[in-house]
Amino acid sequence: MNPLILDGRKVAQTVKDELKGQIDELQSKGITPKLATVLVGDDEASKTYVQMKANTCHKLCMASERVFLPEETTTEELLDVIQRLNEDPEVHGILLQHPVPSHIDERQAFDAISLDKDVDGVTSHGFGATTFQLGAYPCCTPAAILQVIDYYGLDVEGKHAVVIGRSPILGKPVSMMLLNRNATVTICHSKTENLPEVVKQADIVVAAVGRPKFVKGDWLKEGAIVLDAGYNPGNIGDADYDTCYAKSSAITPVPGGIGPVTISMLLKHTVEAAQKQCKVS
Amino acid sequence: MNPLILDGRKVAQTVKDELKGQIDELQSKGITPKLATVLVGDDEASKTYVQMKANTCHKLCMASERVFLPEETTTEELLDVIQRLNEDPEVHGILLQHPVPSHIDERQAFDAISLDKDVDGVTSHGFGATTFQLGAYPCCTPAAILQVIDYYGLDVEGKHAVVIGRSPILGKPVSMMLLNRNATVTICHSKTENLPEVVKQADIVVAAVGRPKFVKGDWLKEGAIVLDAGYNPGNIGDADYDTCYAKSSAITPVPGGIGPVTISMLLKHTVEAAQKQCKVS
Numbered sequence: 001m002n003p004l005i006l007d008g009r010k011v012a013q014t015v016k017d018e019l020k021g022q023i024d025e026l027q028s029k030g031i032t033p034k035l036a037t038v039l040v041g042d043d044e045a046s047k048t049y050v051q052m053k054a055n056t057c058h059k060l061c062m063a064s065e066r067v068f069l070p071e072e073t074t075t076e077e078l079l080d081v082i083q084r085l086n087e088d089p090e091v092h093g094i095l096l097q098h099p100v101p102s103h104i105d106e107r108q109a110f111d112a113i114s115l116d117k118d119v120d121g122v123t124s125h126g127f128g129a130t131t132f133q134l135g136a137y138p139c140c141t142p143a144a145i146l147q148v149i150d151y152y153g154l155d156v157e158g159k160h161a162v163v164i165g166r167s168p169i170l171g172k173p174v175s176m177m178l179l180n181r182n183a184t185v186t187i188c189h190s191k192t193e194n195l196p197e198v199v200k201q202a203d204i205v206v207a208a209v210g211r212p213k214f215v216k217g218d219w220l221k222e223g224a225i226v227l228d229a230g231y232n233p234g235n236i237g238d239a240d241y242d243t244c245y246a247k248s249s250a251i252t253p254v255p256g257g258i259g260p261v262t263i264s265m266l267l268k269h270t271v272e273a274a275q276k277q278c279k280v281s
Numbered sequence: 282m283n284p285l286i287l288d289g290r291k292v293a294q295t296v297k298d299e300l301k302g303q304i305d306e307l308q309s310k311g312i313t314p315k316l317a318t319v320l321v322g323d324d325e326a327s328k329t330y331v332q333m334k335a336n337t338c339h340k341l342c343m344a345s346e347r348v349f350l351p352e353e354t355t356t357e358e359l360l361d362v363i364q365r366l367n368e369d370p371e372v373h374g375i376l377l378q379h380p381v382p383s384h385i386d387e388r389q390a391f392d393a394i395s396l397d398k399d400v401d402g403v404t405s406h407g408f409g410a411t412t413f414q415l416g417a418y419p420c421c422t423p424a425a426i427l428q429v430i431d432y433y434g435l436d437v438e439g440k441h442a443v444v445i446g447r448s449p450i451l452g453k454p455v456s457m458m459l460l461n462r463n464a465t466v467t468i469c470h471s472k473t474e475n476l477p478e479v480v481k482q483a484d485i486v487v488a489a490v491g492r493p494k495f496v497k498g499d500w501l502k503e504g505a506i507v508l509d510a511g512y513n514p515g516n517i518g519d520a521d522y523d524t525c526y527a528k529s530s531a532i533t534p535v536p537g538g539i540g541p542v543t544i545s546m547l548l549k550h551t552v553e554a555a556q557k558q559c560k561v562s
Contacts, residue, residue, distance in 0.1 A: 107413070124406065124409035124415060125406040127408075127412060127413070128404070128407070128410075129405045129406075131412075132405045132408070158472045158473065159474075168413050172412060172457070184468065184469050184473040184479060186465065187456075187466050191438055192439065193441075201479075
């Protein structure tokens with residue numbers, strides 16, 4: 001039997017449709033949810049991402065403020081910009097586009113974002129508060145993975161999820177979020193011995209490793225669910241789609257899987273932040 | 282072959298011996314590392330724990346301040362006490378004894394502790410900062426587990442660690458700490474299906490479930506390492522010691538395993554906090 005194709009574009013559209021109503025209600029009270037994006041340097045891919053985020057804001061009648069800083073910006077200067085945005089009551093969410101130039105202390109910059117404006121879920125405090133289920137905004141890609149799971153009603157409780165990757169914005173948070181949904185969670189990475197054998201145990205595989213076509217179909221248990229968070233050059237996922245397709249019961253394509261849902265999570269968090277900061281719900 | 286018995290008393294003594302030199306050095310500069318403990322209510326077990334911690338401080342010539350608050354203390358009153366301790370330059374570390382009475386918002390109280398004085402590793406920010414390896418003090422029991430691993434030179438990198446339990450102060454942080462040591466980590470809990478089969482994969486088993494003699498020897502792979510963080514009434518661990526002893530290559534007894542190392546981790550963190558807060562190292 002062919003697997004269920006998990007269509008991220010449909011999930012994203014549903015999220016945006018729900019957001020429209022919430023944004024209308026905020027605007028009827030004189031509040032326009034506003035996302036500030038900060039881009040340091042001239043990386044073309046980063047410029048494109050920031051532009052896409054601003055465009056999606058505008059399509060949903062949300063406001064955006066784009067801050068462009070030159071390549072030679074110091075950590076101190078970046079911290080000053082973040083502090084100004086933290087203090088600006090018109091700004092509800094802040095996104096610092098990753099990566100920043102290597103001379104900047106990226107972790108210090110991320111952690112300077114106020115917890116209540118950390119709609120991209122990049123602060124270490126936000127990670128802890130997400131893990132402990134204290135209402136922080138999780139990172140957007142992990143949130144997108146959970147959104148796809150919920151949209152399609154996939155069963156997580158008691159299932160064995162194997163997450164390949166342990167980055168602060170993807171592997172670690174998605175592991176904690178699946179754990180909080182009562183999955184048994186295994187976290188694998190570059191030092192894992194016998195990775196194919198470990199993946200074989202999985203009811204749910206999350207590919208978050210950043211290597212094209214890395215996860216092979218013959219690693220999978222028959223009927224596993226494959227959630228591919230990879231986006232490698234040329235729009236290629238971390239899972240080898242054709243061989244995984246043949247073994248899985250449900251699979252996210254790349255493109256059109258987790259990716260499109262990610263931006264909608266950023267906007268969802270920004271709208272929630274506006275509701276909370278303006279005490280509206 | 283009989284397994285290696287991992288002797289926590291020996292590990293703890295070694296830690297304390299190292300601390301003595303550091304405390305002497307601090308005192309030669311007029312600084313006495315000071316731990317403040319806060320106990321709310323009349324729980325006898327908690328009183329004993331707090332007393333043990335203070336006694337160990339005094340044995341090492343560290344200072345302690347014990348704050349006893351009545352059962353009827355409100356969250357606001359407790360937050361005021363924590364705030365006073367945060368601001369007291371003589372206090373380097375703060376421990377809020379768990380559990381607090383149920384009418385108190387324990388999470389809010391924990392999270393009110395300054396990150397730089399959170400020597401018991403209970404804040405959500407501290408959990409995130411530990412996971413991201415930013416120099417926060419981890420929870421003391423997970424730190425004790427890692428200390429035992431290091432003392433005995435047990436191999437973690439690339440090994441499969443199965444952690445049974447997912448509490449904020451034990452299962453979750455020890456999982457992240459083992460992951461940061463390049464173990465492949467599986468986190469199990471009450472909803473895990475086929476727990477014995479999952480444990481069978483483990484090179485290292487961390488029992489952190491709070492159920493006496495829960496982990497059975499026949500769940501283990503031959504030669505697994507068993508690290509038992511349980512302390513159930515009657516000084517009984519989470520692992521069924523006799524059957525686990527027969528299958529393991531190394532095992533922590535209860536009592537005398539992880540337990541004795543835990544308090545020494547609290548004091549180690551307090552001394553480090555004094556060094557950092559007084560800019561001495």
